[in-house]
Amino acid sequence: MQFRTKARAVDLLGKGQIADLPTAITELWKNGYDAYADNLKADLFKQGYNGLSKSYFVISDDGKGMSTTDVLDKWLVLGTDSKSRAELEEESEDTLWKRPRIKAGEKGIGRLSVAYLGNPMLMLTKKIGYPLQTVFFDWRLLENYNLFLDDITIPIKSVENVNSLSNEFFELKEMFLTNFEKEFDIDNKPIWEGKQAELKSDIISETENAIIEESILNNIISFFESDDAHGTMFLVFNPINQIVDLSEKDIDDIEDRNFVISNLIGFTNPFKESKIKINTSFIIHNKDLPYDLLQSKGEFFNESDFDLADIFIDGVFDGKGEFNGLIKFYDQVVPYTFVSSRKKDARSFYGEIPIRLGYNHGEEKSSKLNEVAYNKIKAKIEEYSGFYIYRDDFRVLPYGRSDYDFLGFEERRSKRAGTYFFSYRRMFGYLDISRERNSNLKDKSSREGLINNAQYRAFRNDAISFFVTLAQDFFATEPKQSIFRDKLNETQDQNKALAADKAREKAEKTAFTKSLNDYPKKLEEHQTKYEKLLNELDEKLENINITYSEVEGILDELQKLDLELKGLIPKVPKRYKPTETQKERLYKFENRLNNYIELVTPRKEALDKKAQDKLEIRDLKIDFTKKYNSYISSLEKSLNQYRQQLDEKTTFLNKNYRERAKRLVDALSENKEKLISSISTKEQISQYSEEVEKLYNKLSDEAGNTLFPLVDHIKRLSFDIDEEQVQGAYKAQYDQMKYQWEQTRDTAQLGIAVEIIDHEFNQLYAKINGQLIELNKNETVSSIKEFGFLEKNFKQLEDKYALLSPLYRISGALSKDISGQTIYSYVLEFFENQISEYNIVFDVSDDFRKHLINIKEPVIHTVFINIINNAIYWMRNKEQRIIKLDYITETKEIIIANSGEKIPEYRLDKIFELFYSQRPNGRGIGLYLSKQSLNEANLDIKATNDKKYNTLNGACFVINQITARNV
Incomplete structure (x- = not known):
């Protein structure tokens, strides 16, 4: 059978x-x-x-x-x-x-x-x-x-x-x-x-x-x-x-x-x-x-994410109940060994199992990561947290799933978080098993995890004991070793201070934003009132027999408004760096105020002259005295306001210090008599001494973290040092360093990407060109009208690439004399379609055409391409679209100007920074590279609104020789 x-x-x-x-x-x-x-x-x-x-x-x-x-x-x-x-x-x-x-x-x-x-x-x-x-x-x-x-x-x-x-x-x-x-x-x-x-x-x-x-x-x-x-x-x-x-x-x-x-x-x-x-x-x-x-919930973990872990465990279980490895608490690494207390049995040997596990706190205040890094790892943890098992680098299901806490972390934590510490929802990492090392750890036939045999039970017992012991040693509320808790407290204190500083900065930002919102209305009210007073003064001065008493009130009001004019521009906090949008608004407000002053000043001066002609010297002397006194009064008012604020703050700090100090002393002394009267044995004296010392240390630490630093800070204050400005300067330096680091990283990635794209483009171009040549041999294909268009369009693409190709190979080019006429011809060819589409007029002087510049050809071409490409974009909505190319022989300066949007004063230097751009989808690379390339050729470029150069009242660039004066 x-x-x-x-x-x-x-x-x-x-x-x-x-x-x-x-x-x-x-x-x-x-x-x-x-x-x-x-x-x-x-x-x-x-x-x-x-x-x-x-x-x-x-x-x-x-x-x-x-x-x-x-x-x-x-x-x-x-x-x-x-x-x-x-x-x-x-x-x-x-x-x-x-x-x-x-x-x-x-x-x-x-x-x-x-x-x-x-x-x-x-x-x-x-x-x-x-x-x-x-x-x-x-x-x-x-x-x-x-x-x-x-x-x-x-x-x-x-x-x-x-x-x-x-x-x-x-x-x-x-x-x-x-x-x-x-x-x-x-x-x-x-x-x-x-x-x-x-x-x-x-x-x-x-x-x-x-x-x-x-x-x-x-x-x-x-x-x-x-x-x-x-x-x-x-x-x-x-x-x-x-x-x-x-x-x-x-x-x-x-x-x-x-x-x-x-x-x-x-x-x-x-x-x-x-x-x-x-x-x-x-x-x-x-x-x-x-x-x-699989990508709809964001990226999964990778190896670099372990660098973002507040706690990192890296070691090996030996298969017999012992763990050896390293534990990292924030930036401190300590060696760690654990030995399981279970009964050893050769039949339960499960083989070596490496473990790598990251753990992050649920609150940013307990992490050393900055906001960006913290939010990055937080997003991944919220979606994919878990303890994964991989066999020979291949995932074993269902380990790692959010509902498969096979080591019971959450069950223990729910009993007492202060003892067991670890949460399955805050961890990410893996156990590395293999068919060779762990032959007895096998999948169930249903693929629902590992078979619950003696080896699996031994490993699970060891892993659970390991995490329980590790928590008791370092992470519990009262651990055996305080390394982690000390680091945690230090981190929380630092983050608390930073959070308070951010809150203060936010308040300053809110106040500054409010002042920006209020400014237009204040200026409009000021302008309306000022012009009304000037009209009244003009009307009064028309009277032949005018007396001082008739215009005294008007002159007083005008003087008052003149003093208020200074305070109309919103004050930028020294510790706070305004956003680009706020800078833009501030720039427009300042322009509007300057235009107002330019408009009203001549009229005010004319009326002052008219008043001097009409009034007696005695009247004018009285008016001058009143103006003088108004300046003194205004200065005294400002000083007294700040002195009053200083007195109020000093009183508040003194009062608050005394209250906090009294609370600390009371906390230490309140049980003194009760403890002394309850002592009946020598052992109690020893026990109470330890408790009192522990309480004293705790209260001293609190005073050292709150009261003493404030006093030390006040002691360091000086009228000779602007602490706000110093702090703002250091913060600006930090932001700049962080920004430059991001630029460096992005630039490196960009360089690699350009090389790859250029390489791939060359290969693709060669393939297409070869295929077109082969197709052209076929009379049937070559006679098709559409094929002729395809071949012609590809030829145009080839011509454009020929124009661009030198730009990718600047390092191998040699410097030579290049005329302005050559540059102009190159630009006309490169932007042929845009010039025709937007009806752009080029105003090119003979001095520019004849000027020779000794430089690598790709460098100067890149500079003009970037500047003119930007000019075309910003001129699109202008009625007249003019680009001017000029050369000033006396100062040896090349001028590139256009009739597009004028560059705000505060952006004249900023536009040359890497990745800074105001264009939608702009990359902010062109002008940065232009400046760097010109500097290497001993030339410099700047943007200017000086009317000597900027005759078109748009964007204007000047290229000149670097001298010892402007190095």
């Missing part, structure tokens, strides 16, 4: 062993990884996308694929042992000439998980040099308990030309439907009976209705069309509702979406640098732009 296998046994081994959707996808991705794929994809094509009549689901990989023999002898044979042997293959055609990989699968049944995804299914697979292999099947056929495996036909076809797939697919379906031709078994019993008759009807109906629509066919063709194509694809015609619903963004589905994402993210270990780079994606194709589901 021999065993016979019912068909439903395969169903039980496959879909019956899959816990959930992410597990099913992961099992198929594992097979792709084992087949040396670099890209593992899931694609949901929603109904309506590119005209699709229904939804489709596709799982694909670019692995080595399968031939007919591979499909028959491996894929259709369950429980193949090639993976479980864990033997490394040699680098060869079978590894796609890649580094050999340790297999992720081991049971030989992971392929059956495709049944979980829906029905029916079409598998397409291709090996290099072999034709495309196709398999069509509906896994529900296996649910029939009357069928044996040898009763079932699985249709397989080789497809020589993927473009004929539609026809081949029809034949595959016909072959599959032969499974239903037989109605009775050998005992003459019906094969399909009862509810299974309904199942049969559904399978036949869905098979007959299964079609490969055009969008799906195009996707398949693009994947397999080339001769060297390879890989495997599973096309599911009726995906389960859970898959289809992943594209919905309703609040009801958010939990399921998050569950799928949290299980599929971090497929291979991102926490450490790996030589094998695997890309995973889950693309949703709908009527909107396609997007990657």
Whole structure:
């Protein structure tokens, strides 16, 4: 006798062993990884996308694929042992000439998980040099308990030309439907009976209705069309509702979406640098732009995130109950050893397990990170926090999931956070197991974690004891060692001080913003009142017999308004750096005030002269005295106001100091008599002495952190040093240093990107040019009108690139004499289309045309391209669009001016800073590079509003020789 296998046994081994959707996808991705794929994809094509009549689901990989023999002898044979042997293959055609990989699968049944995804299914697979292999099947056929495996036909076809797939697919379906031709078994019993008759009807109906629509066919063709194509694809015609619903963004589905994402993210270990780079994606194709589901919640962790951890654990469990490694508290690292107290047993040896775990506080005040870094790691922790397990750099599910706290962190913390400290929701990191080191830590057959055997229980016991002991040693409210708590208190104090400083800065910012908002109204009121008084004065002075008493009140009011004029401009706090928008508004306000003063001053001076002519010397002397006194009064008023504020603040601080000091002394002395009277033994004296000393130290620390620093600060204050200005200066220096560091980093990345783009462009250009040459040989193609346009347009692109190409190779160019006429001709050619479109006029002097400048040609071309490109942008909305090029022979200065927007005074220097731009989507690189390149050529460039140069009243640039005076 021999065993016979019912068909439903395969169903039980496959879909019956899959816990959930992410597990099913992961099992198929594992097979792709084992087949040396670099890209593992899931694609949901929603109904309506590119005209699709229904939804489709596709799982694909670019692995080595399968031939007919591979499909028959491996894929259709369950429980193949090639993976479980864990033997490394040699680098060869079978590894796609890649580094050999340790297999992720081991049971030989992971392929059956495709049944979980829906029905029916079409598998397409291709090996290099072999034709495309196709398999069509509906896994529900296996649910029939009357069928044996040898009763079932699985249709397989080789497809020589993927473009004929539609026809081949029809034949595959016909072959599959032969499974239903037989109605009775050998005992003459019906094969399909009862509810299974309904199942049969559904399978036949869905098979007959299964079609490969055009969008799906195009996707398949693009994947397999080339001769060297390879890989495997599973096309599911009726995906389960859970898959289809992943594209919905309703609040009801958010939990399921998050569950799928949290299980599929971090497929291979991102926490450490790996030589094998695997890309995973889950693309949703709908009527909107396609997007990657796995990226919809933000980036996952990477190795550099450990640098952002407040606490970092890095070490190894030895498999016997001992941990050795390092613990980092903020910026301090200490070696740490832990030995489990459990009974040792050789049978519970689980092998070495490295651990790397980061931990961050839930409050910014307890972190040393700046706001940007803290928010970056906080966002990742909120989405992906957890303790992951990776076997041979491959994620083991469900570890790391938000609901799978397998070491019970939250359960312990809920009992007493001050003792157990660690929260599962605040940690990120992994345990690194391997098939070789940890052979007894095996997956459950259901893929729902590791088998709960003796080795797993021993490891879990050791890990739990380790974290409990570690918390007691360093992190508990009253730890055995105060290293961490001291650092935490120090950090919280620093952050508290910074928070208070930020609050003060915010208040100053709010006040400054309010003054900016109030300014227009104040100026308008001042202007209206001033002009009214001038009109009244003018009217009075028209009277021939005017007396001083008739104009005295008007002159007094005008003097008062003159004194108020100074206070109309909002005062910028010294510690606060205004935003660009606020600077812009302030600049406009100052312009408006200056225009007002320029307008009213001549009239005021004329009326003053008229008053002097009309009034007696005695009257004028009285008026002068009153003006003098008003200046004295105004100064006294300001000084007295600030003295009053000083008195009030001093009184408040004195009072507050006394109250705080009294509270501290009372806290130390309130139980003195009670303790003394309760002493009856020597042991109590020792105990109470320790308690009193501990309380004294605590209160002294509080005084040292609050009262004494304030007094020390006041002692250091001096009329000779503006503390606000000093603090503002240091803050500005810090902001500048941080800004420059970001510039340096971004510039390095930009340089690399430019090199890559330039390299790729050259390769792409060569390919297109070669293809055009070949096509041109074909008379039929070359005679097509559109081809002529294509060739002509490509030639224009080539000409533009020829203009740009020297700009990428400045270092190899030599300096030579370049005339202004040459520069002008180059600019006209480069901006030919824009000059024509915007009717731009070039005003070029003969002195500029004849001037020779000794410089590298790419440098001077880059300078003029950047400046004129900006000019064209800022002149777009002007009626007259003029660009002026001039050379002043006396001062040896080149002038580049335009009739566009005028540059505000405060921006004249700032526009040359790297990444500073006022243009939408501007990069702020051009003028910075121009200045740097000119400086290397012993030239300098500046922007100016000096009317000597800026005759067009727009933006104006001056290029001159660097001399000892302006170095």
